[in-house]
Amino acid sequence: MLGLLFLTKSKKRTLEESVLLIQEGDRSLLNEIIDAYKPFIAKNVSSVCKRYIYETDDEFSIGLIAFNEAIEKYSPERGSSLLSFSEVIIKRRVIDYIRKQTKNQHTSIDLTYSSLEEESAGMVIVNELSFEEYKKKTDEELRKEEIIQFQELLTTFDLSFSDLVVSSPKHADARSNAIIVAKTLVENSELKNFLFEKKRLPIKQLEKMVEVSRKTIERNRKYIIAIALILSSDYLYLNDYLKGVLDT
Secondary structure (H helix, E strand, C coil): CHHHHHHHHHHCCCHHHHHHHHHCCCHHHHHHHHHHCHHHHHHHHHHHHCCCCCCCCHHHHHHHHHHHHHHHHCCHHHCCCHHHHHHHHHHHHHHHHHHHHHHHHHHHHHHHHHHHCCCCHHHHHHHHHHHHHHHHHHHHHHHHHHHHHHHHHHHCCCCCHHHHHHHCCCCHHHHHHHHHHHHHHHCCHHHHHHHHHHCCCCHHHHHCCCCCCHHHHHHCHHHHHHHHHHHHCCCHHHHHHHHHHHCC
16 A cells, blocks of 8 residues: 555556556556555445445455456546546446345245245245345435436536536437437547547537538537437446437
8 A cells, every 4th residue: 555655656646547557558556556445445345235344255356356347447538537437336246246146045045935934935025125125225326426427527528417408309309319419429439539538529520420410410519418428438327218219
């Protein structure tokens, strides 16, 4: 930990700069970062498990793997810090692990109860309902965190949720067209880089690539930018919300 702090102070390297070096192949720095942020990992795993987490726990191992995944996937274009991004990834992976373990446990309990008849089948139902309630609560918390992160990203483009409410296309067809424009932008690396660097739409280039008029693109500019930001980032819930429209 002290070595990492000294390294950061002496070279004035941010955590995000360190991550870029790791992505370029600095494995020793990766080990230093992971070791230094084990308390951060344990804290986020504990917040999901609702209990103190030890480094010997399976859930902590899941958190370590998730933190490493966040380092590999992180990009400054996401508009959030590495810690904010990794917090979401860690919690998602731990929740996925708990869901899988609980599902297996329910199957085992059900078989045991059926064969030994020591407990009523109602106990399995109670356990399942309790887990569903926990899952629902955790999903709500992660959804709120994701929205907060998205709000922060919007501000870097001088946008807000109130702007999106006002500028959102009123008709379903218009919204679908705007989403198609946003998807076209995101799938083109040059246009995507332009958006994040200039903080504005490359309208002239987009006009040539989609069957939507320049006037329509300009009118829905804010909405298109917002959708492009969602598609460019690891927003689980916001992307799920768009999936139905994109698949049509």
